Amino acid sequence: MANQPQIRTTTEAWESLFRTQVAVMRRLQQLPEFKKLAMREYDVLFNLSNCPTGWTRLNELNEALLISQPSLSRMVERLEAKGLVRRRTAEADQRGIEISLTEAGAKLQQEIGREHVRHLHEMLAPRLSEAEFRQLHELTDKLRAGLKNS
Amino acid sequence: MANQPQIRTTTEAWESLFRTQVAVMRRLQQLPEFKKLAMREYDVLFNLSNCPTGWTRLNELNEALLISQPSLSRMVERLEAKGLVRRRTAEADQRGIEISLTEAGAKLQQEIGREHVRHLHEMLAPRLSEAEFRQLHELTDKLRAGLKNS
DNA sequence: AGTCCATAGATGCAATTGCATGTAATATGG
DNA sequence: CCATATTACATGCAATTGCATCTATGGACT
Numbered sequence: 001m002a003n004q005p006q007i008r009t010t011t012e013a014w015e016s017l018f019r020t021q022v023a024v025m026r027r028l029q030q031l032p033e034f035k036k037l038a039m040r041e042y043d044v045l046f047n048l049s050n051c052p053t054g055w056t057r058l059n060e061l062n063e064a065l066l067i068s069q070p071s072l073s074r075m076v077e078r079l080e081a082k083g084l085v086r087r088r089t090a091e092a093d094q095r096g097i098e099i100s101l102t103e104a105g106a107k108l109q110q111e112i113g114r115e116h117v118r119h120l121h122e123m124l125a126p127r128l129s130e131a132e133f134r135q136l137h138e139l140t141d142k143l144r145a146g147l148k149n150s
Numbered sequence: 151m152a153n154q155p156q157i158r159t160t161t162e163a164w165e166s167l168f169r170t171q172v173a174v175m176r177r178l179q180q181l182p183e184f185k186k187l188a189m190r191e192y193d194v195l196f197n198l199s200n201c202p203t204g205w206t207r208l209n210e211l212n213e214a215l216l217i218s219q220p221s222l223s224r225m226v227e228r229l230e231a232k233g234l235v236r237r238r239t240a241e242a243d244q245r246g247i248e249i250s251l252t253e254a255g256a257k258l259q260q261e262i263g264r265e266h267v268r269h270l271h272e273m274l275a276p277r278l279s280e281a282e283f284r285q286l287h288e289l290t291d292k293l294r295a296g297l298k299n300s
Numbered sequence: 301a302g303t304c305c306a307t308a309g310a311t312g313c314a315a316t317t318g319c320a321t322g323t324a325a326t327a328t329g330g
Numbered sequence: 331c332c333a334t335a336t337t338a339c340a341t342g343c344a345a346t347t348g349c350a351t352c353t354a355t356g357g358a359c360t
Contacts, residue, residue, distance in 0.1 A: 005280040007271045013287040014174070014270055020294040021171045024164070025216055027297065038316095038348095059338065066175055071317050073340060078316095095325045095338040120164055121157045127296030130155040132289055137163040139278065139286045144170040146277030147177065188318095188346095209308060221347050223309060228346095245308040245355045 017140075027123060033115040037108065040067065041079060042116070045109040048085070048101045055098040057090060084108060167290075177273060183265040187258065190217065191229060192266075195259040198235070198251045205248040207240060234258060 029039055037045070047064050048056055062072050076099055079085040084105035090096035101109065128136070179189055187195070197214050198206055212222050226249055229235040234255035240246035251259065278286070 003280060005275050005278070005283050007267065007275075009280055009283045009287075010271050010274045011267050013283040013290070014274060016287045016290040016294070017167065018171065019214070020290040020297075021168060022214065022216055023294050023297050026213070029216075040316095057338090063176070064169070064172065066172055066179075067316095068318050069339070070319080070341080074316080077340095090338095093326070093338075097339070117157065117161050121160050123297070124160045124164060124293065125155050125157075127293045128155070128289065130153060130159055132292070133155050133159045133163040135285065136289045136293075137159075137166045139282055139289070140163070140166040140170040142282070143274065143277045143286075144166070144173050147170075147173050147273070190346095207308090217346095218348050219309070220311075220349080223311090224346080227310095240308090243308075243356070247309070 024120075024123065028116070028119065031115070031119050033112045033119070036112060040065070041075065042109070042112055044072075044075065044079065045084065045101060045105055046113065048099060049106065049109045049113075051100075055088075055100045058097050058099060061099065079105070174273065178266070178269065181265070181269050183262045183269070186262060190215070191225065192259070192262055194222075194225065194229065195234065195251060195255055196263065198249060199256060199259045199263075201250075205238075205250045208247050208249060211249065229255070 025039075028034070034042065043065060044061065047061055048054075058072065058076065059069070062069055065072060067075070076085060076087065080087055083102055086100050086102055087097050090098050124133075175189075178184070184192065193215060194211065197211055198204075208222065208226065209219070212219055215222060217225070226235060226237065230237055233252055236250050236252055237247050240248050274283075
């Protein structure tokens with residue numbers, strides 16, 4: 001049986017990851033693409049754009065975000081009012097609702113997404129090598145995958 | 151001159167890191183220690199507890215958090231009202247204010263911190279090895295250090 | 301020193317958020 | 331198949347947040 005990592009090792013790694021996330025986010029938030037739409041709202045559009053069927057359940061969407069269910073419910077309401085998102089009741093479960101991007105929503109997501117990706121790359125690329133980014137990707141994937149069952 | 155990493159590599163690594171942060175945070179938020187104090191408020195106490203002199207400038211504190219300056223200003227106000235934090239005007243700069251933990255604040259921070267660290271460790275430790283956590287720590291440190299100058 | 305610009309925080313106010321709870325639909329256990 | 335529990339989302343309402351702006355201090359340039 002493998003040795004468990006030390007408490008200090010796990011918590012310090014987490015703190016470093018967390019601080020890095022904060023540092024990057026602070027810089028990203030100020031960029032012009034997020035004048036068009038708050039980051040949290042963009043995050044919703046982004047998640048919707050990643051869904052293969054185009055329609056996503058509200059509760060499923062909620063799991064990918066840090067906001068509460070009522071907040072998301074109202075945010076979707078606002079996005080719908082802006083014409084960026086559509087809603088329908090889920091066929092399989094009449095309690096649930098499904099959401100998808102409208103054309104305008106998809107267009108805006110792509111527009112912001114392009115700038116966002118470019119800025120992200122400019123910000124991060126000089127800091128680590130290709131191999132290091134791949135390593136980081138693998139480690140965070142592995143960490144996240146393990147959380148699913150708990 | 152070293153090759154720049156690919157756009158896909160950097161952005162996918164970032165997305166993985168970000169998603170992992172969200173997944174961990176969602177779980178942490180629900181734990182009992184954060185019934186005592188919201189996570190964002192704990193984060194302030196934690197940052198204050200890490201300051202060697204005990205006193206931290208408001209603007210400096212703000213840089214470590216994702217909330218806006220006015221929000222922090224009011225949060226400090228509330229924490230002061232709860233008796234967890236003290237304020238004084240900075241000597242060197244009469245515009246600035248400095249903040250420190252009260253005894254009650256330090257005590258509460260330690261109390262929550264202990265549980266938090268334990269839960270964090272339980273959550274993360276089984277997912278990666280000691281060596282992998284160290285690797286993750288190094289990579290995120292390096293990434294964050296690079297951001298300082300930009 | 302005097303004028304102008306920058307920086308640190310505070311504050312008015314509207315928008316967003318979360319908590320507690322409500323409603324409706326589905327799953328479960330007898 | 332009915333009673334009960336659970337799940338999905340909505341809503342009332344108070345608390346928190348952010349944006350724009352204000353005040354006061356500090357710095358820079360003449």
